[in-house]
Amino acid sequence: AQRVTQPEKLLSVFKGAPVELKCNYSYSGSPELFWYVQYSRQRLQLLLRHISRESIKGFTADLNKGETSFHLKKPFAQEEDSAMYYCALRPNRDDKIIFGKGTRLHILP
Amino acid sequence: NAGVTQTPKFQVLKTGQSMTLQCAQDMNHNSMYWYRQDPGMGLRLIYYSASEGTTDKGEVPNGYNVSRLNKREFSLRLESAAPSQTSVYFCASSDRQTSYGYTFGSGTRLTVV
Numbered sequence: 001a002q003r004v005t006q007p008e009k010l011l012s013v014f015k016g017a018p019v020e021l022k023c024n025y026s027y028s029g030s031p032e033l034f035w036y037v038q039y040s041r042q043r044l045q046l047l048l049r050h051i052s053r054e055s056i057k058g059f060t061a062d063l064n065k066g067e068t069s070f071h072l073k074k075p076f077a078q079e080e081d082s083a084m085y086y087c088a089l090r091p092n093r094d095d096k097i098i099f100g101k102g103t104r105l106h107i108l109p
Numbered sequence: 110n111a112g113v114t115q116t117p118k119f120q121v122l123k124t125g126q127s128m129t130l131q132c133a134q135d136m137n138h139n140s141m142y143w144y145r146q147d148p149g150m151g152l153r154l155i156y157y158s159a160s161e162g163t164t165d166k167g168e169v170p171n172g173y174n175v176s177r178l179n180k181r182e183f184s185l186r187l188e189s190a191a192p193s194q195t196s197v198y199f200c201a202s203s204d205r206q207t208s209y210g211y212t213f214g215s216g217t218r219l220t221v222v
Contacts, residue, residue, distance in 0.1 A: 009149065034210045044152075044199065044213040051208045086152065093205050096142070096167075101151035 002027045004089050004100035012106045013077045021072040021103050023061075023087030031089045033070040034097070035061055038084040047085070048072070057081070082107045111135050115200050115214035122190045122221045130185040130217050132200030140203045141183035142211065143167075143175060145196040152199070158183055190221045 003026045013019050025031065033050040048056055050063040050070060061072045070087060087100040113134045122128055134141065142157040154167030156175040164175050172194060174186045183202075187194060197218050201211040 032208060032210075036210075043215045044201075044211075046210050046212075049208055049210065088210065090210065093208075096154065096157060097203075097211055099152045101149070 002031075002089065002091055002098050004087050004098055006085075006087055006100035006103045008103045009101070010104045010106065012108055014108045015079055016076050019072075019074040019077045019081065019105065021085050021087075021105065023070045023072065023100060025068050025070065025087075025089045027068070027089060027091055029091060030065075031091050032093070033061075033063055034088040034090070035059070035070075035072050036086040036088060036099075038086070038102075040083070044086065077107045079107045079109065081105060113200055113202055113212050113214035115198075115217050117217060118215065119218050120220070122187075122219065124191060124221060126190050127186065127188050128190065129187075130198055130200075130219075131182070132184065132214055133182045134200075134202040134212070135181065136202060136204070136212065137180070138202035138204045138212070139180070140205055141177065142201045142203075143173075143183070143185045144199045144201065145169065145194075146199060146216075147196050155185065155198075187219075190219075192221045195219060195221045 005024045035047040036044045037047045038044045059074045086102045090097045116131045139160045143155040144152045158164045158177040161180045200214040203211045
């Protein structure tokens with residue numbers, strides 16, 4: 001079955017420290033992978049797509065097909081990074097997106 | 110550019126009351142979705158509509174009905190609200206021809222007492 005696993009419900013990191021939010025997926029093909037971010041009481045926003053290989057707000061994510069992972073990284077955390085982060089998978093363009101349960105990132109001052 | 114608009118933003122219902130959550134998108138997207146968001150449960154798909162005129166059940170459809178009124182609008186109805194339906198509800202839309210995933214609305218915070 002297709003599944004997205006985010007093993008950490010809560011991740012607390014000091015300001016200026018590196019951040020890594022883990023995401024593993026189960027799917028045998030070549031899916032599209034996304035990271036969505038939700039700031040306090042706001043809508044979910046697309047942060048990154050693996051297909052674009054871009055850096056947004058200092059965050060990057062590399063698709064590792066061998067490990068079936070798509071971890072989100074940032075070298076130096078900022079307080080405004082505190083939010084809920086969802087990893088998501090779409091098996092192919094015609095399918096629905098499957099979301100992980102989310103990781104709450106808390107940046108400590 | 111409004112994107113996805115949901116109304117209302119907040120609602121308190123008594124058990125057994127009914128209500129309809131409205132969602133409209135102005136991006137000419139074919140597909141629309143309703144999710145509920147609960148602490149520790151992430152996002153769970155209630156219903157979706159792959160295209161105008163079609164609707165399908167998601168992961169947690171019990172207690173809900175939907176209507177895809179036209180290409181722009183996709184409403185979610187609670188016929189007889191229960192406290193277990195207290196949640197934040199998000200509508201989303203997508204164009205499956207692109208790689209941009211979903212665009213979400215701002216959510217409806219529903220409390221059933």
